[in-house]
Amino acid sequence: MRVDVVTLFPEMFAGPFGQSIIGRAIEQGRLDVSFVNPRDFTSDRHRTVDDYPYGGGPGMVMKPEPLFLAVESVARPASDVILMSPAGRVFSQLIAAELARREHLILVCGHYEGVDDRVREHLATDEISIGDYVLTGGELAAMVIVDAVARLLPGVLGHAESAGDESHSRGLLEYPQYTRPPEFRGWPVPGILLSGNHGEVARWRRRRSLERTAEQRPDLMTPDLAAELADDGTRLSRSAQKRAARAARLAAAEASSDEDQSG
Numbered sequence: 001m002r003v004d005v006v007t008l009f010p011e012m013f014a015g016p017f018g019q020s021i022i023g024r025a026i027e028q029g030r031l032d033v034s035f036v037n038p039r040d041f042t043s044d045r046h047r048t049v050d051d052y053p054y055g056g057g058p059g060m061v062m063k064p065e066p067l068f069l070a071v072e073s074v075a076r077p078a079s080d081v082i083l084m085s086p087a088g089r090v091f092s093q094l095i096a097a098e099l100a101r102r103e104h105l106i107l108v109c110g111h112y113e114g115v116d117d118r119v120r121e122h123l124a125t126d127e128i129s130i131g132d133y134v135l136t137g138g139e140l141a142a143m144v145i146v147d148a149v150a151r152l153l154p155g156v157l158g159h160a161e162s163a164g165d166e167s168h169s170r171g172l173l174e175y176p177q178y179t180r181p182p183e184f185r186g187w188p189v190p191g192i193l194l195s196g197n198h199g200e201v202a203r204w205r206r207r208r209s210l211e212r213t214a215e216q217r218p219d220l221m222t223p224d225l226a227a228e229l230a231d232d233g234t235r236l237s238r239s240a241q242k243r244a245a246r247a248a249r250l251a252a253a254e255a256s257s258d259e260d261q262s263g
């Protein structure tokens with residue numbers, strides 16, 4: 001997969017992309033990341049990329065021309081042009097999987113108070129937010145997206161690791177994992193995991209995934225999953241029941257305050 005990142009600050013990416021799994025994917029040629037600086041597509045003496053907002057207001061807005069020229073310098077017919085924005089559709093494992101099937105992503109990182117809206121309307125093919133909080137620019141969001149997408153590319157994870165089994169890929173949180181020693185500071189690893197009974201281990205993991213999801217992310221629970229958890233004959237511990245009830249109240253309170261503020 002080819003990724004072009006349009007950014008005023010390409011140095012920000014050196015650390016994360018030089019390291020570990022992403023660095024290895026780039027070395028292996030499975031991922032090709034390049035940077036395009038909109039400042040290189042200015043034509044005035046000061047290489048100006050921002051300007052005052054029409055209609056007034058705080059801060060500066062990125063001018064459209066350097067962003068259009070930067071994107072157009074790398075765009076091909078098959079490119080997806082994705083604008084990083086706090087106002088986009090919210091990134092998820094499903095969107096990561098969708099993007100991992102594309103051949104060329106162009107990730108556009110704004111800065112300041114945002115970008116001239118003609119970039120969104122006439123240049124971007126997609127607009128993505130990584131979550132409901134405001135960053136100082138699109139770069140960290142682009143890094144998150146490249147990281148989540150790259151690990152889904154064929155051959156990037158060893159087959160021992162391999163995506164698809166973990167949290168969110170099946171709509172459930174991950175089951176708890178343990179490694180040696182079998183007892184640490186008096187806390188034992190659950191005995192089933194040491195039993196060598198693969199069927200029992202699989203059932204235990206499934207049950208723990210369901211319990212964790214009900215406790216921590218009641219918003220992910222569907223009627224089918226709730227029924228599966230109940231059918232299992234397993235009951236949450238009293239403390240887990242209390243945490244689950246508190247999480248459900250919190251989710252309900254957040255939902256009603258979202259209505260009050262309309263977002």
Ligand code: JDQ
Pocket residue numbers: 084085086087109110111112113114115128129130131132133134135136137138139141
């Ligand atoms: C930009 C900013 C005030 C934007 C400028 C470009 N999920 C997510 N949070 N924040 C972003 C993405 C993001 C993306 C691109 C950005 C923030 N800013 C800062 C400041 C209003 C809007």
